[in-house]
Amino acid sequence: MAGNSDPLTPRAKLAVTAGKAVAAASRAAGRGSGSVIGGRVALRLDPDLLARLAQNLDVVLVSATNGKTTTTRLIAEALRAAGPVVSNALGANMPAGITSALAGGSDAKFAVIEVDEKYLAGVARDTDPKCIALLNLSRDQLDRAAETRMLAENWREGLAGSKAVVVANCDDPLVVWAASSSPNVVWVAAGQMWKDDAWSCPSCGGVMQRPGDDWYCGECGFRRPQPTWALSGDHVLDPHGSAWPIHLQLPGRANKANAASSAAVAAVFGVPPQVALERMYQVQAVAGRYDVVQFLNRDLRLLLAKNPAGWLETFSLIDQPPAPVILSVNARGADGTDTSWLWDVDYTRLTGHPIFVIGDRKLDLAVRLEVANQHFQVCDTLDQAVQMCPPGRIEVIANYTAFQDLRRRVGN
Structure with a gap:
């Protein structure tokens, strides 16, 4: 691991080796990448393995209902300007898949990890992230996912007092409610096309007022925070008011919003917006999407x-x-x-x-x-x-x- 002053315990090494062997067997049998089953075996052998693997890495967690795989990829490309990156690029975003990804990144400085919304609080507890990106929350998998406000509440409780810099979309009231418990938040105006999960106030249940791009609760005063980063057309506006052109091969406004959030995350680690956005141009497709x-x-x-x-x-x-x-x-x-x-x-x-x-x-x-x-x-x-x-x-x-x-x- 980077500056590996605290090597893995014998038990952790055994868990990593066993996990990789099971994953390889799964691939050989034509049953997918093997990352999930490999991670499950490794965690069974050493339940603390995820925390051990993360301890010498600068960890970024990315969570949202939509856009997390793409944003994870964009952040990873940007941070490669500052050092080697390990990432769960194929989207295995629960603890087993995350553990498998980190086990493969022995020389990495950064870990850029996509996390399923329901697991964010637990993974944040295990990995002690330096930065957490929160993009949006909307209805998904109605039969098994908690209702969106409950997810926001789960995030809010799980992130309360976190030392991480939270990069959060100020246009999504549920994300703002979730992030507001964190002491260190960077607000990004990334937009919100889908508004049907955010008409009632997550704080008090009152009706949300939405004049233009703004929003506020007329009953309790919960309102959109002032952003320091913003998507403006084909540019990202940084905290100094400079406009940086977005260079993407990926289509659509949503990916420009993902790039804006990614630039804000990269800046936390000292990668300037111009460098970050130019590196994002290399991404043509993400796990087959847009191909x-x-x-x-x-x-x-x-x-x-x-x-x-x-x-x-x-x-x-x-x-x-x-x-x-x-x-x-x-x-x-x-x-x-x-x-x-x-x-x-x-x-x-x-x-x-x-x-x-x-x-x-x-x-x-x-x-x-x-x-x-x-x-x-x-x-x-x-x-x-x-x-x-x-x-x-x-x-x-x-x-x-x-x-x-x-x-x-x-x-x-």
Whole structure:
């Protein structure tokens, strides 16, 4: 580890070795990266392993409902300007996957770690982070995730008194409520397209007033804090008022917001905005997201959208009609089995596009599109849908496990 003055105990070394062996066996058997099962085995052998692995690293934690995998990648690229980075780049964001990632980073100076919202408080306790980035909170996995206000409360309690610098989105009232218990917060104006989880005050339950980009509670006075960093068009405004151009190959406003938060995190470690933003340009795709792949002689752009906020952002990336759109929705364990969230998505934004529907829950989606008065065709497979599409590039939008299915099928 960096400056490894406190080597791992024999037990910890055994746990790391065993975890890596199990992960390798899992990969050899064609069962994925093996990072989760490897981490589980390692933690079973040494329950304190995550804390031990993190002790000589400058740790950054990134948590949110949407954008954490991409933001983790952008921060990692920026911090490489200051030293070697270890990161859970493939998105295994619970303690087992995080432990596996850190076990592979023996020469790292920084750890940039994506954390599932429900595990943030515990992982922060174990890893003693120098910085925590909080981007947004919205409804997701309705069958098993706590209601968003409860998640915000969990963050607020878990981060109270934390020594970490908390870089938080001041445009999301739930994030502000969660971060306000921390003594050291850097506020970023990163925007909030999806507002349907933030109409009531997280502090008192009163109705939130939202004049323009501002927000406040008319009953208890809880209000939007003044940001020191801000996204402004294609630029990041730093605390000195300087505007730095955002250089990204990733599309859309949401990724510019991710870049603004990432620049604020990089600055905590002394990486200037210009350097941080230039390094982010290297990122073309994140775990397959935004990739354009050739399949059946067509160009498919793969887009991930896991919940209503994510679908709203994704629709904003799609060009005007007539680009054909393939939608794929599953409801397996990793997606959440409750698909009622489909009714919170405004599918009228797809009006004019030829729409093709696939996935385990294609009939749920078909009913929703019927009610939204959209013209669509239900298909059995990706191959069938692609062959039915008119010529030109195809936009393919899928939720989590449907996205993994797509990547396997197109060989990505």
